Amino acid sequence: MSNPTVYLLDDEPGMVKAVTRLLRARGFEVQGFTTPASFLDAYRPGSDSCLILDVAMPELDGLCLQRQLTHDGILLPIVFLTGRGDIPMSVRAMKAGAVDFLTKPVKDTDLLRAVRAALVRAAEQHEIAVISGRLSRLTPREREVMKHVIAGKLNKQIAFDLGTGEQNIKIHRGRVMHKIGIESVADLVRIAEKLGIGRNRD
Amino acid sequence: MWENGCRTTGLPHEKADRVVRGPRMACFLVALLVVLTAVGAAGSEPKRVLVVHSFGSVAPPFTTHSVAFETELVEKMGERVDLDEVSLDMARYADPNLQEALVEYLQKRQAHWQPDLVVPIGSPAGVFVEQYRDRLFPETPILYTGMDRRRLSPHALERNAAFIGENFDGPGFIEDILQIAPATKNIAIVIGASAVEQYWATAFRKEFEPFTNRINFIWLNDLSLDQMLEKTRALPPDSYIFLILLLRDATGVTHNADEALQRIHAVANAPINGIFQHQLGLGIVGGRLYQAELEGIESARTAVRILHGEPASSFPPKIVGPLSPRYDWRELQRWKIDEKLLPPGSTVLYRTPGLWEQHRALIIGGISICVVETLLIAGLVVNRIRRRHAELSLSESEDRVALAADAAQLGVWEIDAATNKVWVSDKVRDLFQITPGTDVDYAAFHERVHPDDRPLRDSAIKRAIETKDGYEIEYRILLPDGTVRWISGRARCMSDGDGRSTRLLGVSMDVTERKQAENEAMEQRNELFHLSRVASLGQLSSSLAHELNQPLGIILSNAQAAQHMLAGDNPDIPELQEILADIVGEDLRAGEVITRLRALLQRGETRLLPVALNGVIEDVLHLLRSDLVARGVTVRTTFAEGLPDVAGDKVQLQQVVLNIITNACDAMAENLQKDRILRISTNLQSDSVRVSIEDQGRGAPGGDVSRIFQPFFTTKSHGLGIGLSICRSIIAAHQGRVWAESNGTRGTTLHLQLQVIAPAAS
Numbered sequence: 001m002s003n004p005t006v007y008l009l010d011d012e013p014g015m016v017k018a019v020t021r022l023l024r025a026r027g028f029e030v031q032g033f034t035t036p037a038s039f040l041d042a043y044r045p046g047s048d049s050c051l052i053l054d055v056a057m058p059e060l061d062g063l064c065l066q067r068q069l070t071h072d073g074i075l076l077p078i079v080f081l082t083g084r085g086d087i088p089m090s091v092r093a094m095k096a097g098a099v100d101f102l103t104k105p106v107k108d109t110d111l112l113r114a115v116r117a118a119l120v121r122a123a124e125q126h127e128i129a130v131i132s133g134r135l136s137r138l139t140p141r142e143r144e145v146m147k148h149v150i151a152g153k154l155n156k157q158i159a160f161d162l163g164t165g166e167q168n169i170k171i172h173r174g175r176v177m178h179k180i181g182i183e184s185v186a187d188l189v190r191i192a193e194k195l196g197i198g199r200n201r202d
Numbered sequence: 203m204w205e206n207g208c209r210t211t212g213l214p215h216e217k218a219d220r221v222v223r224g225p226r227m228a229c230f231l232v233a234l235l236v237v238l239t240a241v242g243a244a245g246s247e248p249k250r251v252l253v254v255h256s257f258g259s260v261a262p263p264f265t266t267h268s269v270a271f272e273t274e275l276v277e278k279m280g281e282r283v284d285l286d287e288v289s290l291d292m293a294r295y296a297d298p299n300l301q302e303a304l305v306e307y308l309q310k311r312q313a314h315w316q317p318d319l320v321v322p323i324g325s326p327a328g329v330f331v332e333q334y335r336d337r338l339f340p341e342t343p344i345l346y347t348g349m350d351r352r353r354l355s356p357h358a359l360e361r362n363a364a365f366i367g368e369n370f371d372g373p374g375f376i377e378d379i380l381q382i383a384p385a386t387k388n389i390a391i392v393i394g395a396s397a398v399e400q401y402w403a404t405a406f407r408k409e410f411e412p413f414t415n416r417i418n419f420i421w422l423n424d425l426s427l428d429q430m431l432e433k434t435r436a437l438p439p440d441s442y443i444f445l446i447l448l449l450r451d452a453t454g455v456t457h458n459a460d461e462a463l464q465r466i467h468a469v470a471n472a473p474i475n476g477i478f479q480h481q482l483g484l485g486i487v488g489g490r491l492y493q494a495e496l497e498g499i500e501s502a503r504t505a506v507r508i509l510h511g512e513p514a515s516s517f518p519p520k521i522v523g524p525l526s527p528r529y530d531w532r533e534l535q536r537w538k539i540d541e542k543l544l545p546p547g548s549t550v551l552y553r554t555p556g557l558w559e560q561h562r563a564l565i566i567g568g569i570s571i572c573v574v575e576t577l578l579i580a581g582l583v584v585n586r587i588r589r590r591h592a593e594l595s596l597s598e599s600e601d602r603v604a605l606a607a608d609a610a611q612l613g614v615w616e617i618d619a620a621t622n623k624v625w626v627s628d629k630v631r632d633l634f635q636i637t638p639g640t641d642v643d644y645a646a647f648h649e650r651v652h653p654d655d656r657p658l659r660d661s662a663i664k665r666a667i668e669t670k671d672g673y674e675i676e677y678r679i680l681l682p683d684g685t686v687r688w689i690s691g692r693a694r695c696m697s698d699g700d701g702r703s704t705r706l707l708g709v710s711m712d713v714t715e716r717k718q719a720e721n722e723a724m725e726q727r728n729e730l731f732h733l734s735r736v737a738s739l740g741q742l743s744s745s746l747a748h749e750l751n752q753p754l755g756i757i758l759s760n761a762q763a764a765q766h767m768l769a770g771d772n773p774d775i776p777e778l779q780e781i782l783a784d785i786v787g788e789d790l791r792a793g794e795v796i797t798r799l800r801a802l803l804q805r806g807e808t809r810l811l812p813v814a815l816n817g818v819i820e821d822v823l824h825l826l827r828s829d830l831v832a833r834g835v836t837v838r839t840t841f842a843e844g845l846p847d848v849a850g851d852k853v854q855l856q857q858v859v860l861n862i863i864t865n866a867c868d869a870m871a872e873n874l875q876k877d878r879i880l881r882i883s884t885n886l887q888s889d890s891v892r893v894s895i896e897d898q899g900r901g902a903p904g905g906d907v908s909r910i911f912q913p914f915f916t917t918k919s920h921g922l923g924i925g926l927s928i929c930r931s932i933i934a935a936h937q938g939r940v941w942a943e944s945n946g947t948r949g950t951t952l953h954l955q956l957q958v959i960a961p962a963a964s
Contacts, residue, residue: 011831012752014788018759021781025766056748056832083748083755084832104755108762 004119005047008032009039009065010054010081015104019052019081022108023115036060045074048126050099050118052111055082055089063089066096075125077118081106124194131191134180142179145172149185150192248284249509251275252317252339254331255289256324256348256398261449262460263478263494264324267348270498271323271505278506286315292326292396292449305334312338319508321345321501325353326398332358343514347501348494351519353401364508365519366501368492370477372409376417378489378527379442379475382539388441390420392430392466394457396450399423406446426453427462434470441472445486460484473537479525483552487537488529497522612709617644619667619704633689633712635681652678652686663693667704670695676713688717727931728808734928735802735857738864745829749795752828753788760785798825801853802860808935812847812959813855815891816884822859823882834875835867840883848891848956850936855956858929858940862895862952865925869899869950889958890938896951901944910942910950 006028010016016032023030033039036059039051055062066078080093080101090101099121100114138146141162148158155173159166182188253272256264275283288308290301320339322331328349335344344363346354350370359365379386393403403423410419420437422430427448434443448462460481467474467485479491500522508514528549534541541550604627607614613630617623624642631638634650651659655677662673672694678686693708739746760781767773798821823830823837830837863880870878881896911930933940938956945951 012756014756014784015752015759017784018756018763018781021763021777022759022766025763025770056828058831058836061834081755083751083828084745104751105758106755108759108766111759 003029003047004122005029005031005049006115006119007039007043007049007051007076009036009051009057009062010034011057011059012054015054019111022111026108026112028115036065043074043076045076048119048122050077050079050115050122052079052081052115055080055093056084063093063096066093066098070097075129077121077125079111079114079118081111127191128194131180132195135195135197137179138176142172142176145169146176146188146192147197149173149176150189150197248282249279249319250284250286250315250317251505251509252320253285253287254320254322254327255287256292256322256326256328257289257449260458261456262458262480263492264348266478266480266494267498267501268323270495271321271347271502272498274499274502275505278502279509283509286317290326290330292398301330301334305337308338317342319343319345319505319514321347321505323348323498323501324398325349325401328354328358343508345501345505345508345514348497351521352405359515359519362514364504364514364517366497366504367519367521368497369521369523370492371490371524372406373412374490374524375444375475375477376410376413379444381489381545382487382529382534382543383440383442383473383537384543385440386417386442388418388420388438388472390422390434390437390441390443390472391446392434392443392448392462393421393423393446394448394450395423395452395454399447399449402446424452426451426455427457427465430462431466431469434466434472437470437472443470443472443474445474445476445481447477473533473539479528482528482530485533486530487533487539489527490524491528492524493522607709610711612711615647615708615710617663617706617708619706630710633687633710634679650679650681652680654678659691663706666693666695667706670697670704676717687712687714689713724808727935731808731854731857731928731932732804734861734925735853738857738861738925739799739802745826745832746795746799748828748832749825750792753792753795756788757785757792760788795825802856804853808851808854810849810851810936813850813852814845814847815850815855815893815956816841816845818850818852818855819859819882819884819893822856822863826860826863829864830867830880833867833871833878835870835878835880837880837882840881842883842885845884845886845891846958848936848938849959850938850956851932854932855936858932858954859893859895861925861929862954866895866897866899866950866952869897869901872900873898886958887955890955891958893954894951895954896945896949898945898949901948901950911940 006023008016008019008023008030010019010032011034013034016034020030020032031042033042036057043049053062053065062080062082069076069078077099078093078097079099080090081104082089082101083104085101085103093101099118102110102114135143144162145158148161153161155166155169159169162169177183177188180188180191182191253268255268272285276285288304290304317339320331320342322328322344325348328346331339331344331346332354341362345366346358346363347366349367351365351367352369354365376389379389391403391406393399393406400423403421407419407421410417413419420433420441422433425433430451437443443466445459445463445466448457448459450456463474463476463481463484463486473487474485475489476486477492479493480495482488482491500520504517504520507517526547526549527545528551529544531550531553533539534550544550604614606612607627608629611629613633614627615630616625622644624644624647626634626636626642626647628638630636631642634647636642636646636650640646648656648660659675659677662675665671666673672692674690674692676688676690679689680686689710690713691708691710693706695704696707697704764778764781767778802825819839819841823839863882866880867878870880877898879898881894883894883896885892885894911926930940933954933956936956938954940952940954943951943953
């Protein structure tokens with residue numbers, strides 16, 4: 001995993017420069033853009049990154065860009081930073097999945113907190129994405145076994161429920177852990193929670 | 203020529219005679235030629251008309267009649283008539299043997315040419331036709347014309363015949379003479395000796411009998427024309443000549459009656475009367491005259507109808523009476539006949555212009571000169587009287603002027619430029635609070651003027667005296683008690699003709715109240731402008747917040763970045779310097795926003811100074827920048843370069859531009875973002891600068907863009923509708939013009955036009 005990148009998009013070059021300085025001084029990798037097009041060109045999915053986004057821009061409104069990214073399946077946590085925020089606008093942004101909605105002038109602590117939160121979310125989203133990919137490799141029987149494991153059942157109970165031998169369950173369970181790439185049942189449960197697996201299913 | 207073309211005429215030698223002797227006959231011949239050529243060309247079956255003339259050569263009044271008849275007939279029938287003629291020439295050949303020969307001749311002719319209508323003209327022809335009708339034209343309709351009914355037998359019209367003629371009133375002729383010449387004692391009767399003349403001599407002699415007791419009739423029928431001329435040359439006093447007919451005199455010489463009349467007229471010592479209309483102008487005085495010509499025309503019309511198939515006997519006998527009396531003015535003059543004697547309804551012809559008529563212009567001119575001279579003299583006399591009167595009433599008039607000046611609250615004054623002496627009316631003393639009774643000089647006057655306005659008034663007075671002109675100024679005076687009042691002063695320079703002494707005559711009026719009202723109105727207007735600006739800034743508040751937050755945000759982030767860098771071990775100094783430079787730049791930018799805002803919010807009087815309109819628009823676009831971005835409006839500007847400044851109040855003009863732009867953006871709010879384009883252009887229009895702001899909005903309802911400037915007109919749910927109406931009053935205060943134009947399918951363009959200031963002032 002490469003260093004987390006903070007993308008910054010604001011039509012005001014002075015603002016891009018200032019925020020870039022602020023974040024770099026704090027050790028972040030920052031890429032600044034003044035137009036949505038240049039940002040979309042440079043953006044590469046696959047690493048932990050977030051976007052600090054201005055709302056009012058001549059070419060493309062920040063909220064519109066947010067919708068477009070979601071639509072394109074790009075799960076990039078967004079921190080809005082605007083000179084003219086109002087409550088309806090912030091509600092819309094948050095409902096659409098924004099991490100935070102900040103107004104200029106912004107204090108460095110507020111901005112850093114929001115950026116960090118965004119990067120955490122990015123990391124989690126990355127992890128979920130990875131695990132989701134792995135989950136897709138499970139066989140139906142392994143998936144069945146995993147659900148029972150997450151539900152906290154013992155091998156014996158699972159074998160009984162599924163009408164098979166305990167030894168079989170052990171082998172399946174081992175394969176699930178291996179395929180997903182985790183070592184403890186606790187990790188499995190945590191991930192399953194995030195993915196929404198096993199809840200209200202049984 | 204005539205001989206060759208004479209296909210249908212009777213006796214060639216007679217015709218040649220006519221050509222030579224009568225212009226009317228020539229007329230007829232032309233008409234006949236037309237007929238001949240037309241007949242030849244058409245080749246149709248023309249109606250055949252045989253005209254039987256009583257007399258051969260030109261023999262008025264018969265020829266008058268026959269020419270009219272033939273001309274009319276040809277005209278009405280055109281090519282469809284074939285006209286033949288035969289003449290009895292009764293004046294020369296009134297012999298029964300000759301008549302018999304003529305009958306035989308006609309019978310032979312008719313073997314070749316059978317007429318459809320026979321028209322005897324004149325009583326000899328009529329009598330001849332009636333007499334030989336059974337032998338010549340037993341079945342042919344007859345139209346008797348140009349004769350007195352009495353000349354035919356009572357049975358003449360019973361069989362297929364019509365009659366159009368006259369009924370001579372013998373006594374009427376004598377009455378006509380007595381009407382205009384009541385003193386007449388002798389009437390000389392001129393008449394020839396042919397058969398028809400003998401008939402008429404007998405007839406008239408009988409009809410004149412009632413007058414014989416008072417009139418001596420002198421019958422000249424047994425004389426030659428020469429003898430008649432001798433006779434008429436020396437008639438006794440109170441004589442009159444009456445010409446009945448003269449076809450052949452007693453010596454057997456034929457005459458043209460009209461020529462005979464003229465010859466008699468040339469020598470006679472008495473006035474002449476005749477019977478026929480055509481004689482008027484040839485020497486007769488006039489009266490009731492018979493219309494041989496009209497008779498001819500009437501006959502032709504009847505002839506046409508008969509030729510078209512109407513039976514001749516269906517026409518009742520028609521008598522053509524005399525004309526209403528008419529006279530020859532020259533004869534009346536010659537014989538000193540008073541026009542008062544003429545019967546009512548008379549017509550007087552041949553008036554010749556008299557001295558007045560001939561020399562009217564000269565006479566009028568002469569009289570006019572006399573009148574003008576008289577008027578001039580009268581005018582001079584009146585003028586002199588008036589001047590004396592004016593001199594007397596001058597003092598009275600001065601009193602009136604003083605009264606009027608008092609009533610109008612006008613102070614009147616006079617300065618003698620040479621002596622600097624000043625005369626003032628009481629009202630001036632009152633206005634300037636100069637003690638009554640004290641002497642006033644220019645300095646005393648001057649002292650009252652407000653120190654700030656003294657140079658203005660001084661230079662106005664000096665210039666007026668130098669240029670011998672006047673002035674009109676408004677200035678303030680400062681009264682001893684410290685009150686300030688406004689005076690409107692007007693003056694005119696009066697100088698003697700030789701320019702030696704020059705006086706300045708003036709009036710002064712207190713206009714303080716008016717000035718105050720004007721100032722109040724101005725203040726109220728400025729207040730309104732200000733309030734509307736504040737209101738429009740309210741709309742902008744979020745945009746303004748952004749405009750300020752942007753630089754503040756940049757400053758804060760930069761500053762905090764620097765703080766952090768300085769907290770580190772090895773701060774990057776060049777980076778820090780850059781950060782500080784950015785901070786300063788952003789701070790200045792924030793300051794500018796504040797300055798613009800304060801300018802817009804300030805309240806103050808309208809001051810017209812040189813303003814660059816491009817700059818005004820740019821300023822407004824700066825203020826609106828983030829608002830435009832937020833509204834997704836793209837602005838495209840086309841500014842003309844090197845525009846001259848206009849005279850304007852920068853803040854108010856910004857307000858106008860701001861208002862128009864925000865309106866334009868509102869109008870486009872419902873458009874797709876790509877259609878929210880605002881075009882702003884400036885250009886020079888001769889002596890003014892025009893700003894055009896074009897949106898792509900929904901436009902005024904119904905395209906009626908003129909209404910948008912009316913107060914309280916709005917299409918917005920939240921607008922008051924006073925923005926544009928205030929814009930208009932601001933522009934009006936600038937002597938400029940603002941108007942809207944619908945862009946057809948979409949949008950509105952607002953134009954703003956302001957006068958450039960004179961180059962000297964810029």
